Amino acid sequence: MQTSTIHPLWCIEQSHFDPQTQRHWETVFTTGNGLFCARGVFEEGYRGEERAAFMHGIFDDVPVHFTELVNLPDALELEIFLDGERFSLGQGEILAFHRWLDMRTGLLEREVHWRSPRGRTTRLHFARFISLADPHLMIIRFSVHPLDYQGEIEVRAGLNGEVDNLQFKHWDWQAQATSQQQAWLVCSTRKTNLPIALGAYLHVESHTIVERAGWDVRNHPVLVARTLASPENLISGEKIVYIYSGREAPNPQDVVQSRLAQTHAPLWEQAWSEHARAWEREWDACDVIIEGDEEAQRAVRFSIFQLLIAAPRQDEKVSIGAKTLSGYGYRGHVFWDTEIFMLPLFTYTRPEIARNLLSYRWHTLDGARRKAQRNGYKGAQYPWESAATGDEVTPTWVPHYADPTQLIRIWTGDIEIHISADIAYAIYQYWRITGDDAFMRDRGAEIILDTARFWASRAEWNPNLNRYEYTNVIGPDEYHDHVDNNAYTNYLARWHLQIALNILEWLRDHAPDRHADLIHRLELTPAELTRWQDVIHKLYCPLDPQTGLIEQFEGYFQRKDVRLADLEPRNVSIQVLFGIEGANETQAIKQPDVLMLLYLLPELFNAEVVHANYAYYTPRTDHTYGSSLGPSIQAIMACRVGRPDEAYEHFMRAARADLDNVRGNAEDGIHGASAGGVWQAVVFGFAGLQVSETGWGLKPALPSHWKRVAFKFMWHGQSICTEITPHSPPSIHQVIS
Structure with missing residues (x-):
């Protein structure tokens, strides 16, 4: 043969x-x-x-x-x-x-x-x-x-x-x-x-x-x-x-x-x-070409391949779990990994698949409503881990990683609440990039509006400081739990409430029957919408105007500062090294919350804020043994502060996550978020693709040894070919179907 x-x-x-x-x-x-x-x-x-x-x-x-x-x-x-x-x-x-x-x-x-x-x-x-x-x-x-x-x-x-x-x-x-x-x-x-x-x-x-x-x-x-x-x-x-x-x-x-x-x-x-x-x-739609770096080329294609083989093409009632369909890790449950890390590949190259993945959240909206109701809130609160019905399936206790006879209390299903805004963000990005008004009208708007109801009802008024807050939460950085006013959570919640109001106006102008239906079914009374506005204007979103720093959560700057470089060499995470409680008492972070915020909402922050926070949080992040979700975002932000070769180091951590078994747990399945992040690091980091309300542009920052990057992406139904070389302006042309 x-x-x-x-x-x-x-x-x-x-x-x-x-x-x-x-x-x-x-x-x-x-x-x-x-x-x-x-x-x-x-x-x-x-x-x-x-x-x-x-x-x-x-x-x-x-x-x-x-x-x-x-x-x-x-x-x-x-x-x-x-x-x-x-x-x-x-x-x-x-x-x-x-x-x-x-x-x-x-x-x-x-x-x-x-x-x-x-x-x-x-x-x-x-x-x-x-x-x-x-x-x-x-x-x-x-x-x-x-x-x-x-x-x-x-x-x-x-x-x-x-x-x-x-x-x-x-x-x-x-x-x-x-x-x-x-x-x-x-x-x-x-x-x-x-x-x-x-x-x-x-x-x-x-x-x-x-x-x-x-x-x-x-x-x-x-x-x-x-x-x-x-x-x-x-x-x-x-x-x-x-x-x-x-x-x-x-x-x-x-x-x-x-x-x-x-x-x-x-x-x-x-x-x-x-x-x-x-x-x-x-591959005609999704391939990314890198010349001058064979390892990176194979790794990018491997990441894309692993997402493509897990992507539901015929079924809109399922989504991609954190370990795709490749292993027992996380039992096939769906996290924010899908919407924030994996989905952009499909939104920009295979929007039909992205629509299916987002439709899964629409089909499981009742599960999110049940969670909100059980927790005493209005609207819909998406579960941290989701499966067939959209009900919360995060385990409450799991065996301790060092001693299986002991149990660890898992709090993410209770208080890691940012996922509802992550899903709204993914829907809004899909709509902005594809122009799929039918999806927004029929499905996306209902999700965004009902989860906005959750954010408004979850907001807590602090009369002493005359502000709204979100206390007792976990942000993306899971080394720290039970914190107050996690910056990522608060900023995304405020963004979410404002986008919900914008979508409501859009429905009123473009789909009045659907507008009336949702106003009635979701009980969007004038009093409810007034509260949304009040939370938007008075929600605490930290930013020091003198230093430009955003405190990751309230009291973070008072935690013990640890020089991670002094702990090298090591082959375990900070949490394993210090213990769960010990790591929680330090400024060491599992993944860069604040940099993720700057990445997702770039229109809110100027260059000085980006540089200040990159400089502060980078040395405090457990890049190699923390979260597999972090290195790709770190790479993108390194590009945005003009450090492409430093970005390359972080990018390769993500690229090698499964091929080289960097964290020693690849047998549990593919790190799907890392795979999606690898694609994002090339397209949004090194190639510098940036999308705004008015269109898109490129600000390349290639590693010094890369000779060429080329890829396609979809913009409002049109296929755009891009080609970037170190010493020439980007080549861009539209593919005529």
């Missing part, structure tokens, strides 16, 4: 097998199509692996975490027996190993030269893709070439329903059937009763007779093919898999059976051409 041509700037490679890093590579080699993703595990399995595949929207109840994305029944399973010996990298001798991901097409390949315990050598090749053109299809292609023996080759292709989520089982068996070349399996989640159906077709090509059988093992049907192979006659084949859940089809079993009945193998070439064309269209 021919392998694909490797293009270095599109390729992620693993040149040798190391069991100690296997779970990291499983995350890196995740493939998918926006409906489901599979971790980069070996088809035949390996001891200690974290074997998992996840599909959007398939949640089920679980202790502690409320609900979690469910590990799908295993459709990758493909075991090979070589003249009676099971092929496994856990035994025998690996003479050569090479695995690579072609990011242009989402093709994952592996080639192994293996000597068995009995001394027989075989070359095996595996390739698989999850179709972007046919979202319910996955194909595994394989070849087996004995090098110094001849004998029987047995291939076993299973559908295994006996899977779990880190030892917690979610699936109940429902039905199955097996024939000589086809098998199907139906399971349903235990609490949420979501059915899923999987079908498999095994095709094997050989120069000799192929014997076929189906083993109808309960909850684990297996297709078996046996044939002879020799150095002169290798064998090859395909495992064709279909996956449907009850969310896409009322009766997924019928759909899978129908597709199996219509399958004519081999299918790879036909399915591949459609899949490759679909990926070509994606």
Whole structure:
């Protein structure tokens, strides 16, 4: 079987097998199509692996975490027996190993030269893709070439329903059937009763007779093919898999059976051409070209690829979790990571996907209303962690990272409230960039207005200081909890209330019926709107006019100042080093709250304020081991203060987060926010794309060794091509559709 041509700037490679890093590579080699993703595990399995595949929207109840994305029944399973010996990298001798991901097409390949315990050598090749053109299809292609023996080759292709989520089982068996070349399996989640159906077709090509059988093992049907192979006659084949859940089809079993009945193998070439064309269209819209830095080029494409394979194209009732669909981290829950860090890539390049992601928040608005009501507030308060319904699913207690016998109280679900403004911000940015008035009228406005009601009712009047405040909160910097007047939270809340009033005026002028409907349903009385104005004018938003500094939260400047540079070298976060309470007592921060504020609302602050706060907060930020969300924003702000080479250092921290496993936790899944931040750092930082009410412009600040940056973005339905080189004005032209 021919392998694909490797293009270095599109390729992620693993040149040798190391069991100690296997779970990291499983995350890196995740493939998918926006409906489901599979971790980069070996088809035949390996001891200690974290074997998992996840599909959007398939949640089920679980202790502690409320609900979690469910590990799908295993459709990758493909075991090979070589003249009676099971092929496994856990035994025998690996003479050569090479695995690579072609990011242009989402093709994952592996080639192994293996000597068995009995001394027989075989070359095996595996390739698989999850179709972007046919979202319910996955194909595994394989070849087996004995090098110094001849004998029987047995291939076993299973559908295994006996899977779990880190030892917690979610699936109940429902039905199955097996024939000589086809098998199907139906399971349903235990609490949420979501059915899923999987079908498999095994095709094997050989120069000799192929014997076929189906083993109808309960909850684990297996297709078996046996044939002879020799150095002169290798064998090859395909495992064709279909996956449907009850969310896409009322009766997924019928759909899978129908597709199996219509399958004519081999299918790879036909399915591949459609899949490759679909990926070509994606990259035409989303690719970022960097000349002069191969590592950065690969890392940017890797970040974009990981977001594209997690992006829902056919479903507007799901969103991308913090760990995408690549691992168990955060149990598939959705955070602000999506709206603030991942969404801009889609808003600027694939607005249809951005619309789906924002529509998820509209479909879960009732969950946000329930949270506000439970907490005693008006309107809608979005949960810190969200899943299927939009109700709060942040765990209250989790085991301590250093001592699992102890529990840590998690406060983010209670008091990290800025997420409601983050969502409003993302909606407003989407509208401004796309001009999608229909979305704002029908969905976005309702979200912005009802969450504004929350902010107005949550504001606390301080009669001694004659101002409104937000006390007992957590800002983006989670090293500090139970703080008052977090600057990021207060400024975003004020912005949110003002934008809500602006949107209300826009509705009155452009959609009077919708305006009247929302005024009535959301109880936007004159008294309510007067309170909004009062909060806007009297909300405490700190800014020292003498120094230009914005205090991150009230009393922050009085906390112990720690020179982080004096603590080097280290390989743990400040919170691990000092303890949770110890870190809380210092000025060391997990991520740059204030710089994030300056980034999101640049129109509010002059250059002196930006420079002053960059200089103050940069040395106090735990850049390497704090939050993975911070380095990309730090890079953008470094560009804005004229330090592109310093920005590059922060950018590469984000770019290497998963590829180099910088924080040692990549096995839990892709850092989706970091991936989105990498794209933003290039486009909004180094390229200097800035958008305002009147249009957009470029203020480049390229690293000294970069020779060229090029990318496309969408502006009000038009595709704009940009090209930036160090010593020439940016080249910009509009693509005519």
